[in-house]
């Protein structure tokens with residue numbers, strides 16, 4: 458039997474090999490290695506797909522967040538609110554820019570920033586909030602936007618894990634990443650829309666922000682060798698643009714496969730008292746970047762060990778709250794703790810999830826989980 462993969466990119470590639478190979482060859486023949494026509498074509502197609510005015514590609518998802526925050530023109534010491542249960546990149550770029558990350562707890566059901574925890578955290582220095590659409594579904598953007606309007610905050614959506622999801626609020630509707638002032642995404646190979654290296658993109662409906670974002674991504678230049686502002690070097694490769702342009706029309710089908718696989722897991726694990734399967738929000742579709750369980754009887758680590766022994770891959774996203782990470786300890790008072798974040802870090806475990814998962818593989822995975830708990 459073939460070894461089970463957490464993310465199987467080979468199967469996906471084998472289906473689109475001729476188109477991908479040809480597109481990559483065209484980039485090589487044209488020598489448009491950094492940006493170039495394929496990249497601009499992809500930016501335009503992504504803007505159309507997201508129904509957003511501007512898309513600016515960049516080197517990776519972390520840069521997308523960094524450039525987005527740079528474009529806001531904040532002052533050192535200004536505060537940016539982030540959920541405490543996320544990938545470190547979300548807070549990392551805030552700290553790098555000499556701003557202060559304010560870590561806020563998350564909800565236990567959908568793992569998103571807890572709006573009720575926000576009011577107590579806002580100060581006169583708070584300038585922006587970065588909701589993270591964790592594991593594939595949108596944060597309650599109606600609530601985030603209402604809160605942000607009230608306190609005049611910028612909203613940057615970290616959409617690295619939810620590209621393609623639809624936000625269906627009562628006040629706001631649209632593709633994930635397009636509700637706030639700026640949306641950021643990643644094309645890291647294992648993301649829902651992955652390229653064959655690093656890549657990222659920033660989207661906005663604001664013409665002024667788009668102009669700064671484009672300028673910052675290219676050393677602060679508008680005219681070659683004229684540097685009006687401090688920027689950085691963050692550009693998408695031609696090869697990545699070509700790969701992404703082929704995969705973009707397939708994104709909805711890939712996400713639908715992920716959704717179907719999630720429903721299969723749900724039904725295979727439905728009778729297990731100690732397992733909470735993913736909770737879907739009413740205001741968002743779910744594109745299952747991760748299929749993440751909560752193990753509520755304290756045996757998450759034992760289960761992980763058991764799966765490892767049986768060569769069943771899994772992921773623990775995320776094992777340590779941001780504020781407990783050495784690098785971020787100086788941003789919180791000693792003994793700082795967020796209840797839900799602590800609990801989730803001890804309970805979550807993610808199962809293999811990708812666009813080409815088959816039911817037989819899922820049955821094998823779940824039979825190991827069930828026999829672990831039933832002591833067989």
Ligand SMILES: *Cc1c(COP(=O)(O)O)cnc(C)c1O
Pocket residue numbers: 517518519520543544546547589615617618642643644645655656657
């Ligand atoms: C992957 C990811 C990023 C960073 O993207 P890279 O392309 O790896 O830099 C940022 N935020 C979240 C939530 C992510 O999952």
